[in-house]
Amino acid sequence: MTNMRSELKRLMHIVVCIKQVPDSAQIRVHPVTNTIMRQGVPTIINPYDLFALEEALKVRDYHGGEVTVLTMGPPMAEDALRKALTYGADRAVLLTDRHFAGSDTLATSFALSQAIAQIGKSFGTPDIVFTGKQTIDGDTAQVGPGIAKRLNLVQLTYVAKIASIDFSARKITVERRSEGGTQVLESKLPCLITMLEGTAAIRRGSLEDALRAARSEIVKWNAAEAGIEDMTKCGLRGSPTVVKRVFAPTPRAEKAAQIDTTEKTVRDVADELVTSIFTHQPALEHELSSSRSA
């Protein structure tokens, strides 16, 4: 496969930005202090970024070329890159420097755009840059558009599917989900795409892919190596946003009804639940019984 790809004359180059995030499904709230317990929570690749990666790999498999994955993060973010290599990415770049600590979306998109420019110089100008729609931890959905703006790329946001690519005419057609339906958009290449949950199932790497990923050299760049000169745009210094406080929403005054389940059978509990619903919503009971008799 790899050989066949490299024999093609003009290769497509796709960059996918991925972020390592805590697996929110496994985050627990401390029973006593009510704070979020992040310790020991396993990390995953941001789910939308995985859909972006899958879409990128599909494009590569069809048109030939290479997929480079890029992340900015601490050294342990290497795990996310290795996983992406297992799924079939060809190259991984870790942008890591303690000067990046505390980056907000402005500083993050600055650093990533500089790194993408450097990737272009080192490994070929990208034809498509993918990001996820948004992350499940920061949730801002700003980084993709921020990168597009800085690299002067056409941006196609909220894309659900790549419909087609005419590589020689340097054209791409995508399906974009928006309020009121799906838009089919055509754009020129290069472009930046922010990806929704895609339509394709995410592939699974084989044992061989896992081995190849483990053996791969990961490109590690600090700020200087990524070609960043203006350090005032990085990290805390380059971040006008300050997260002042993170808090759990205050519970409403009205308490949820509770059913005491101790020493009751499942049937008893179900009966009580139904009775309680009907007490609060008498209309519902009427509706249900009339529809049943109809």
Place this chain on the structure above:
Amino acid sequence: MDFRLSEEQEAIRAMALDFARDELAPHAIDWDQQKHFPVETLRAAAALGMAGIYIRDDVGGTGLTRLDAAIIIEALATGCPAIASFVSIHNMCAGMIDRYGTEAQRRQFLPRLLTMETLASYCLTEPGSGSDAAALKTRAVREGDAYLLTGQKQFISGAGESGLYIVMARSGEEGPKGISAFIVEKDTPGLTFGANEKKMGWHAQPTRAVMLDNVRVSAENRLGAEGEGFRIAMAGLDGGRLNIAAASLGGAEAAFDKALAYVEERRAFGRAIGEFQALQFRLADMATDLEIARTFLWRAAAALDAADPEATKLCAMAKRFVTDRCFAVANDALQLHGGYGYLADYGVEKIVRDLRVHQILEGTNEIMRLIVSRAIMGRK
């Protein structure tokens, strides 16, 4: 010496754990209840390289070591021990063809086994001979350029579903030296199967008797030389035993994880049962047993990879120790669940039932003691 896995081993472990979590665990209880053998899922595992873990790569095998295989089977068993065990048996059969087969046999059979388009079964046990396998009575009578096989095999995993059977049969004198191994294809006339046995566990894979009535097998399908069959069968089992142990380990880990979560949820006497020190200590012992089992399993696997002369003894020790200890851990996990542990929905009783047979097959744990005692006392 450092006891850490290499980056490569961590990577294959993570990959197999993902597969177990996504493709096995969500269905394991269902397969058990419905007695469903999930061939499509096995093929999906095969597509990822898990049907030829230690098969050489010239025919498309993954080319890994026995230690790697133990790591993968352990990971798969966290999703379903019965399926992990079938993957182990299939790999064992493929491994025997890879190691003892001719080039022609390797090229003829392995590609199909590697995709699991064809599943493989190992046929040693007979109704009258289990532990004393060398007393087997199935006959192989030479007739021109073929053999005629007649007899019965008992307790054959995968039988009826598998397309390929490695059958040990007597082509010569009494005792181990009169036994040869044969590759028998399912559609060969005279080969029939008994009913799917009703059994305690391993419901996700069939177990049947295999009847051979003058089954004609070309001499080209003899695996290894005439009279080599018993040695080949036993060599296959060295690695097989490691994997059966690994399957117990993965199953016990899954049961342990369930218990660890459960004791924090379940309340009694006004507190989470995890606050009782008796149960905390039990969990501590279970975790310690799992660590010991894993460390020793890796040691035995590394010995087999290094062709250490002690390997057979170590593999027998590991099979006995790991399957016994992990059964006890799974059973303890059931106990920590109280009455709920006895219900199918919680998935713990299934693990206990699945792991029970690992103490019996691929050589009972008494036979493992026989192998170990012979080795340390120098007796025959």
